Amino acid sequence: MRRAPSFRDRLARRLPQLVLSPSLVVVFIGVYLFIAWTGWVSVSSSRMLPRYDFVGLEQYGRLWATPRWQTAVTNLFIFTALFLAVTIALGLLIAILLDQRIRAEGFLRTIYLYPMALSFIVTGTAWKWVMNPTLGVQKVMNDLGWDSFVFDWITRPEFAIYCIVIAAVWQSTGFAMAIFLAGLRGIDNSIIKAAQIEGAGLPRIYWSIIVPMLRPALLSVVVLLSYISIKSFDLVLALTNAGPGSATEMPSTFMFSATFRRNQMGVGAASAIMMLMAVAAIFVPYLYSELREDRHGR
């Protein structure tokens, strides 16, 4: 009296894996196999076309000896530090102000966040115009009577990188604000009441109680903004085209021009791997801790 499982039943049991596999295989090829492939190119002598020989770390040596790459790495550090500091400060400020039971909060939030919906190319185009030294903001200030006002950073190699920071901050503040606001909304109101009963003023409550409680949100913002800054490519291209000269070269633009414009595929691949390692250094510990917390929580 034992009914054997039919073929259909056995198929049904494997069905989920069968349905999942094709897309999974394609994604993992597209991600992990391709990373390995890029890694392989980076240790080959590829120039215009991929060549699958092995030259050790020669391309990495060449990469780090290239002044443009050195500029790119320096720029990345300057950019990331400023971009994170300003975006986080502004985003946190706006989030806290918006959390004070503000009229038209939804409307204001929409305004701070809309740049996030734009392409970096659009952002770059718009800010290039705003920062135009002859016709842009500088002219407005001069017309208003501030004759000595000069804002020509975009044409000056030592300042152009800050133009990129300004545009990037403009685009990303809303994102930081949204995450901080979500964090603030998750904080129990009775904590603020309890502190008020103790006689603490609002600024103090925020600085010593609420802001420290936003640490998880802060961590997320730091990680995701760092990611944006490492891969930022379109903004630089649209705003300064890595110039003047190569003053605003970034790893992403370097990788692109080495690979597709200057026939240095091996060097390009090496730079791509360097970028990947930078992202992995930030994300692997972050994701690991997030997933582990998840498991503890459950």
Place this chain on the structure above:
Amino acid sequence: MAAERSSASARRARLVGRAFIYGTLVLLALLYLMPLWVMVVTSLKSLDEVYAGSFIGLPRALTLEAWEKAWATACIGTECGGLRPYFVNSILMTVPAVVISTAIGAMNGYILTKWRFRGANLIFGLMLFACFLPFQAVILPMAQVLGRLGLAGTIAGLVFVHSVYGITFTTLFFRNYFVTIPDELTKAAQIDGAGFFRIFFAIMLPAALPIVVVSSIWQFTQIWNDFLFGVSFTSGASSPVTVALNNIVNVTMGRKQYNVDMAAAMIAAVPTLVVYVVAGRYFVRGLTAGAVKG
């Protein structure tokens, strides 16, 4: 008396506080609106007016000349057909890629949460990391593979690329949503005799409609705004609108047509801006989904 005075001063302090809050918020809002404002007003001016030094003010004579030019006659490379064909390219690229990646992501999220098997967590972890892949690390091999597949330089190639890398995000969205739906629902449906697909289409998908919207909007914004894949895998007539926009703006010959540049930027921005204004709530949810757990 003393109490009255102190309550009056408290009221004054409160008022000053509110004024500070609103003042700061409004000032910042104006600052954030400024580039959009400048883009719009510049695009509605004649080139002469632009060069005459009108930057932030309203146009003296309203003209759609720049929009018409950007849309239909501006030169991109050697072609002088405006942004229109590239705008169409972007639609042809974005719509299928959004549908494909969302559909597959929904199915994957359903399987990874409701039909858990050994290794499902590892797969999810690998997916999650893939969300934050710097695409520079894969464009070289992808260019090779697209060439082999005969998809190099085609819209179909871009649809393929965006679907593949979009699946990581859509899977994450749906996985995080389906995790919150009790497993007992699947069990009840199994006992009712529903199979794998019926549970998905009759129970899970209808329950996940909000997240379908979130995922679609996120994918739409990401794919429409993409530049790196577009510039790496296409050239000339098959480029998406972002690449074409960049080409218009970087024309170096002749007198720079800032009004046309701004009109072109607006044309490229309008679809995502409209989506944002109409469905901002879902957009924000997608934005924070990667950062805030669950």
Place this chain on the structure above:
Amino acid sequence: MATLEIDRVRKTFGSLDVLKEVSIAIGDGDFLVLLGPSGCGKSTLLNMIAGLESITGGEIRIAGEVINDLPPKDRDIAMVFQSYALYPTMTVRQNIEFGMKIRRVPAAERARATAAAAEMLQMGHLLDRRPSQLSGGQRQRVAMGRAIVRQPRLFLFDEPLSNLDAKLRVDMRTEIKRLHQRLGTTIVYVTHDQIEAMTLATRIAVMRDGVVEQFGPPQEVYDRPANTYVGRFVGSPAMNIVPTRLEAGAAGAEAVVTLPGGEARIGAIPLSAGTLERCRGRDVLMGIRPEHFAPGRGITVDVDVVEPTGPDTLAIFTLGGVEVTARLEPFAASAGRKLDLAIKTDKVVLFDPGTETRLD
């Protein structure tokens, strides 16, 4: 309707033994309650009966047929879940008819079955609402309605009352009992609430750590617990377990218990002659239910705390070095006073102090 046999069933998750050779058999129309704390394996066992978890070893038979490899839909069962598991996007009617639609039951018959179930559970007015518009008790009814229309051989309930508030829980308990009396279908019911188990079951299986500690009719489980664990788990307040010494006296088996002021003998405990002989002079554990104390001659105790509950009063004192609870009439005891208590010795059970199993 059917018999259910669980025959040396095992379940392992990796290296973890969740169920270790569980064997339970019930007859047609029985109401089996799987009772135990969370993590004892009772829900896993229920899911295995339902076909939602695979069976590592052993056999499960419904009406004599081995169903180990059958998918849930072919087992002819219905299940009610703790969270009710109502399909959120469907109306109540669609929820109830979903399974029938899959089985291609004609529309007319579906409507009739739904109407009958709705009438039985008094939820006709809810049929066009969505689950989110229902209260907890109403959801519970819908979940039961969905199970009833299947007319299964076996009903499975997974902690169905745990999400309800106390009053509703009692009402729905009665409802489930009525349902069983009316339909007579075999039921397997999982709970951690011993009162639910006592009130509903015709058979209780008390489980701990993947093992059935005792399987039998509720009164037997209550009166003659197989071990101290069952004695403590079933009944509220729990059975008192008091260390004593066993002696043979004039009245047969006698337990000698230590009191703050010396020792006292409690005689005429039912025990077989053989066991008495074997355990004479040795330490044993004595199990006394709180209601088996009564004012009268026997032992004298110092009452520590008194907890009136309304119908009776709980008196707490020390006996044999452990804290003991007695259930007495209101005002029968007051804190800080001495109290004379008699013990219903025929109700007392003894346990081996090493294995903690009952001595017969």
